[in-house]
Amino acid sequence: MADAEMIEPIRVVGFPGSIREPSYTRMAVEIALRGAQEAGAETQLLDLRNYRLSLLEEEWDKRDSSPNVLKLRRDIQSAHGIILGTPEYHGSFSGIIKYAIDLMGFDEFEGKLIGLVGVAGGKLGASESLNSLRSVGRALHAWVVPLQVSIPEAWRKFSTDGTLKDPQLEERLLDVGKQVTRFAKLHHSPQFEEFVHQWETAPENPAGSIHKRG
Numbered sequence: 001m002a003d004a005e006m007i008e009p010i011r012v013v014g015f016p017g018s019i020r021e022p023s024y025t026r027m028a029v030e031i032a033l034r035g036a037q038e039a040g041a042e043t044q045l046l047d048l049r050n051y052r053l054s055l056l057e058e059e060w061d062k063r064d065s066s067p068n069v070l071k072l073r074r075d076i077q078s079a080h081g082i083i084l085g086t087p088e089y090h091g092s093f094s095g096i097i098k099y100a101i102d103l104m105g106f107d108e109f110e111g112k113l114i115g116l117v118g119v120a121g122g123k124l125g126a127s128e129s130l131n132s133l134r135s136v137g138r139a140l141h142a143w144v145v146p147l148q149v150s151i152p153e154a155w156r157k158f159s160t161d162g163t164l165k166d167p168q169l170e171e172r173l174l175d176v177g178k179q180v181t182r183f184a185k186l187h188h189s190p191q192f193e194e195f196v197h198q199w200e201t202a203p204e205n206p207a208g209s210i211h212k213r214g
């Protein structure tokens with residue numbers, strides 16, 4: 001598919017679920033975003049520290065009026081693809097990523113492409129977080145791409161400047177961003193729109209009616 005046929009440029013945002021400084025999650029998401037950029041996407045890192053969200057109980061009622069929540073919602077809504085990053089915390093994803101996601105819903109995530117990356121301090125990696133986040137993506141009717149990256153012992157794997165010491169791991173992170181971008185392009189191509197139209201207007205079970213005639 002030629003890029004000229006695209007309706008609008010593909011926008012992929014990175015959304016790390018750690019506000020620590022420095023954060024290996026943020027470093028991993030930044031590399032995946034670079035992959036998305038290499039595949040032709042416009043990219044942006046959404047840093048939760050910049051949204052200054054307060055407690056859910058307070059914000060949920062105000063999610064249509066709170067400037068901080070509205071900014072986050074608009075930034076996610078305008079994306080075609082989202083790289084969700086999380087640290088492994090006690091065998092699951094971080095509270096703040098869940099907290100931020102819970103301020104949103106189908107308006108922000110439905111039909112979007114999601115790529116997952118996780119980091120962990122321990123040897124077992126972040127697979128538990130990634131499996132749980134995959135379920136969250138499904139519940140939000142998003143398309144979570146098959147490729148994902150879990151980085152065990154992240155403190156060993158990254159240099160202080162945010163680069164990875166293992167080129168294969170870096171390649172895999174780049175590939176997550178590329179896969180999200182490619183699937184997002186596919187979802188927004190005129191051919192896909194035509195396919196959905198054909199699907200929705202196809203006669204119900206045409207083979208069944210042939211059998212009846214026979």
Ligand SMILES: Cc1cc2nc3c(=O)[nH]c(=O)nc-3n(C[C@H](O)[C@H](O)[C@H](O)COP(=O)(O)O)c2cc1C
Nearest residue numbers: 018020023024025087088089090091119120121122
């Ligand atoms: C509250 C808490 C719970 C953690 N639980 C786990 C865990 O279950 N497994 C693990 O491998 N590392 C665990 N860690 C280590 C973090 O995954 C590790 O420090 C990671 O680098 C944090 O991500 P960040 O650098 O992006 O902030 C935990 C850290 C904290 C603060």
